Amino acid sequence: MSRVETEVLIIGGGIGGAAIARELSRYTADATLVEKGADVGQGITKYSSTIMCQGANVLEFRSEYHNSRLVWAGMPLMEPLCRELDVPFKRIGSLELVENQAGMRHPEKMMRRFKDWHGKYLPSDIEPLQFIDRDTLRAWEPNVDKKYIGAVYDPNIAVNDPVRLTIALVDNAKKNGINVLLETEVLDIKAGTDGFEVWTNNGSIACRYIINAAGEYVGKIAQMVDADDFAMYPVKSYQAVLDKKVGGLINRMVLATGSGMVSPTIHGNLFFGISPGSQRLGKAHDHSTDKKLADTALRHAQELVPAVSAADIINSFVGFIVFRNFEIGWHECTVGVSRWVPRFINASIGFPGICAAPGVAKEMIDILTRQGLRLAENPRFDPYEKAMPDFSDLSDEEKKELIARDPRYGHVVCRCETVTEGEIVEAIRRGARTLDGVKFRCRPGMGRCQGGFCGPRVTRILARELGISEEEVTKKGGESRNLLYKGKELLEAHQ
Amino acid sequence: MKLHDVDVAVIGAGPAGMAAAIRAREAGAEKVVLMERAEELGGLLHQCVHNGFGLLYFNEDLTGPEYGHRFIEKALDTGVTPLLETMVVRLGEDRQIGAVNTKEGFITFRPKSIVLAMGCRERSRGALNIPGTRPAGVLTAGTAQRYVNVEGFVPGKKVVILGSGDIGMIMARRLTLEGARVEAVVEILPYIGGLIRNEVQCLHDFDIPLFLNHTVTQIHGEERVEAVTVAQVNGNRQPVAGTQRTIACDTLLLSVGLIPENELSIMAGVRLDPVTGGARVDETRQTNIPGVFAGGNVLHVHDLVDNVSWESEMAGESAARFALEGKQKESGKIVVRAGRNIRYVVPQTISGRRDTTLYMRVNEPEETVRIKVGDIMTKGVRAVKPSEMLKIELSAEKLGKLREGTKEITVDCEKRGGK
Ligand SMILES: Cc1cc2nc3c(=O)[nH]c(=O)nc-3n(C[C@H](O)[C@H](O)[C@H](O)COP(=O)(O)OP(=O)(O)OC[C@H]3O[C@@H](n4cnc5c(N)ncnc54)[C@H](O)[C@@H]3O)c2cc1C
Numbered sequence: 001m002s003r004v005e006t007e008v009l010i011i012g013g014g015i016g017g018a019a020i021a022r023e024l025s026r027y028t029a030d031a032t033l034v035e036k037g038a039d040v041g042q043g044i045t046k047y048s049s050t051i052m053c054q055g056a057n058v059l060e061f062r063s064e065y066h067n068s069r070l071v072w073a074g075m076p077l078m079e080p081l082c083r084e085l086d087v088p089f090k091r092i093g094s095l096e097l098v099e100n101q102a103g104m105r106h107p108e109k110m111m112r113r114f115k116d117w118h119g120k121y122l123p124s125d126i127e128p129l130q131f132i133d134r135d136t137l138r139a140w141e142p143n144v145d146k147k148y149i150g151a152v153y154d155p156n157i158a159v160n161d162p163v164r165l166t167i168a169l170v171d172n173a174k175k176n177g178i179n180v181l182l183e184t185e186v187l188d189i190k191a192g193t194d195g196f197e198v199w200t201n202n203g204s205i206a207c208r209y210i211i212n213a214a215g216e217y218v219g220k221i222a223q224m225v226d227a228d229d230f231a232m233y234p235v236k237s238y239q240a241v242l243d244k245k246v247g248g249l250i251n252r253m254v255l256a257t258g259s260g261m262v263s264p265t266i267h268g269n270l271f272f273g274i275s276p277g278s279q280r281l282g283k284a285h286d287h288s289t290d291k292k293l294a295d296t297a298l299r300h301a302q303e304l305v306p307a308v309s310a311a312d313i314i315n316s317f318v319g320f321i322v323f324r325n326f327e328i329g330w331h332e333c334t335v336g337v338s339r340w341v342p343r344f345i346n347a348s349i350g351f352p353g354i355c356a357a358p359g360v361a362k363e364m365i366d367i368l369t370r371q372g373l374r375l376a377e378n379p380r381f382d383p384y385e386k387a388m389p390d391f392s393d394l395s396d397e398e399k400k401e402l403i404a405r406d407p408r409y410g411h412v413v414c415r416c417e418t419v420t421e422g423e424i425v426e427a428i429r430r431g432a433r434t435l436d437g438v439k440f441r442c443r444p445g446m447g448r449c450q451g452g453f454c455g456p457r458v459t460r461i462l463a464r465e466l467g468i469s470e471e472e473v474t475k476k477g478g479e480s481r482n483l484l485y486k487g488k489e490l491l492e493a494h495q
Numbered sequence: 496m497k498l499h500d501v502d503v504a505v506i507g508a509g510p511a512g513m514a515a516a517i518r519a520r521e522a523g524a525e526k527v528v529l530m531e532r533a534e535e536l537g538g539l540l541h542q543c544v545h546n547g548f549g550l551l552y553f554n555e556d557l558t559g560p561e562y563g564h565r566f567i568e569k570a571l572d573t574g575v576t577p578l579l580e581t582m583v584v585r586l587g588e589d590r591q592i593g594a595v596n597t598k599e600g601f602i603t604f605r606p607k608s609i610v611l612a613m614g615c616r617e618r619s620r621g622a623l624n625i626p627g628t629r630p631a632g633v634l635t636a637g638t639a640q641r642y643v644n645v646e647g648f649v650p651g652k653k654v655v656i657l658g659s660g661d662i663g664m665i666m667a668r669r670l671t672l673e674g675a676r677v678e679a680v681v682e683i684l685p686y687i688g689g690l691i692r693n694e695v696q697c698l699h700d701f702d703i704p705l706f707l708n709h710t711v712t713q714i715h716g717e718e719r720v721e722a723v724t725v726a727q728v729n730g731n732r733q734p735v736a737g738t739q740r741t742i743a744c745d746t747l748l749l750s751v752g753l754i755p756e757n758e759l760s761i762m763a764g765v766r767l768d769p770v771t772g773g774a775r776v777d778e779t780r781q782t783n784i785p786g787v788f789a790g791g792n793v794l795h796v797h798d799l800v801d802n803v804s805w806e807s808e809m810a811g812e813s814a815a816r817f818a819l820e821g822k823q824k825e826s827g828k829i830v831v832r833a834g835r836n837i838r839y840v841v842p843q844t845i846s847g848r849r850d851t852t853l854y855m856r857v858n859e860p861e862e863t864v865r866i867k868v869g870d871i872m873t874k875g876v877r878a879v880k881p882s883e884m885l886k887i888e889l890s891a892e893k894l895g896k897l898r899e900g901t902k903e904i905t906v907d908c909e910k911r912g913g914k
Contacts (some may be wrong), residue, residue: 408597420595449616
């Protein structure tokens, strides 16, 4: 058991905690980030729809909501952030479909309000909305259902890989001096007169400021110091990923109010989910998918793009969006100092929290400063990260060069996503400790066979690189081992 | 390795690829390369340590590795050139192959002809969309087979198996022999997905309970599987309320079907049959792309390796001929259609001029039927099942009875006797 002293403690290594840690690393802050999981980005962040730069839909995003203001602040920041950290980012645009003449009132109002607010509440450097008619819609998206008569086109919408962004933010924060502790779960907190004493499974931490960015668990953490001046409503949402072979069905995200959405992903798959308006209150932390939710989501998706088929689903999962107020729904979040506990700052970034994260991080610096934290610029701050090689994305010449330099790049381990041993070893060098850790860094097991082929091979490489036995390799830390026994071990136990 | 003068390139060195490469050499192709991503020839045969291989082809009951070994020896004896630890990552419409390995890096070459023999992969949990949590301990049966037989690990000690495919049933027995307890084999259909002999030898002989008309409706457990919920299904394969029960287990194996692995074929512009998931071929096993042939599980999923070998020999021979003659003689094309209770027929087109074997599967089990090929032949069969492939031999002579200009023939599975 160790004891750590730190000025600022960030609880939670999701996109929220990661963005805040990285922002703090611009300053000579003495800060520590703790994450209970074996890796960062494996909470709500992992389950997101990966849709970036939302906020132009001004019927949903409104100036009275703190959440909207954070999302707007993040809009122009996301692309430069991804560039600095060498994380993939692609502008795809979105189409909010209109079904009939009566439905036209909605886009008309949206476009009018957008004009009023553009440059006032919304950053002036974002692209204006456009209405496109039926013919343009057909030409752009021939696979969208023919019943739609037009769409609001939002050219700002983009996709990225939020888990990779989280990993890169944390790597960068670490490089710039932030202390990061994985597999460290906050179990209890006591507030003293000028600081907090925090107990974890890994020893205790003394700190002056706490940033509670625990995602689904913000309520639980806040309760530890009676700072829960908010209630949390976990809302269950469902997503499904489709095979890359149907990745070209649509080019832009398409959605319709009150139903679902279908979008390309940054990696060339397609995916669909239920829009936040039509989701259900779930049992907290129950991440199981259920058939009803799955069927509804599929039906909604097929309404938009009839060719979406259950046969092409390669993976599906459930995520929680935490609502602060069930009536306001996803529109509001909780980012600010507790009303009752000074220097205890809640950062429950809501939906769409990844869009909001860069804005949240900037605002957090103001909040901390106002709470008395003194920050001087970090003279050695280096904003850049370099992504690891992505073999499947290289030209033939680059492939040759890479293999000549390191022959392990000539050994393809995951056939669906063409991932090489070289990439897997590099992912482990960069901190992957589990099968999921490798998977989210370089994608073995993300393809259509979902690790059936590469699972045993990645397990072997992990064991070799980490110097452990194959049975000790886990899917996601803790007790999530895939292999429980050695050959013949059970037989010996019987004797 | 010099690859500018390759006659036939075979992609994949499982039973299909080995048989194709050997026959291509025997048929006179000078340089035949057998490309394989693993360290050795043999493909999945290495992990199939059970017996039942070669009953038809060798008239002997061999294990998978034994069956494989005979072909490996023969491949080397006949002068096939293995290209191991080499993954083909690209296939152009002009037969240009792009591959990577650790020694030569990125290689490209254009053989005179190609045999596709990439085999198949298992359907995964994602494809089934089984509700529940996402813990460790959910594996496909084939992956578990590799862990147990090749890597030397046992995934868990209380196992439920979803699906009654052959690998699932074989793993039920294998895990039992390893000291694990198989709590149930659960099959959504009213009949098993694999061979009868496996039901008898792997389940009944080991007292492993089989639940037909049942499925897994929920997976439980956060980090590792803790239990699954199983329910009976109705005629529409929907769970029947009130029949759910939870079985404690630490492992769920999936044996719910195989899918031909045709990503390279699609890249090359090969036209696929939506029913088989493999290429549409003529009786020489040529696809719509001249000089590109296919055989084995990449073409349609077989239940017996013996048929894989035979079919692939045909593909290998055709590929050799194409390489030697530069092209294939255009042969009139008769489309073979799947009629009553026939799910598919391979080949999908025939010339009608050579002896031809039709491979087919039925949709539903039926008894006392006859298979009728157009009006040129019928064959009585006592019982048919979707899990057991049917083979109908058509001699050139029989085919000669087809009227000149016939464009298609239909294969039907008809009831015999009292209507
Ligand atoms: C289905 C779905 C779709 C979404 N789509 C989008 C979208 O398209 N675009 C968008 O911008 N947003 C989207 N969102 C919202 C977005 O995903 C979230 O707002 C964001 O990921 C929240 O990040 P976070 O850091 O607050 O939480 P998390 O990612 O959950 O991070 C919290 C971390 O805290 C850790 N933790 C918890 N308790 C403790 C403890 N006691 N000690 C130590 N560590 C602890 C957790 O392990 C976790 O890693 C979506 C959300 C869902 C559910």
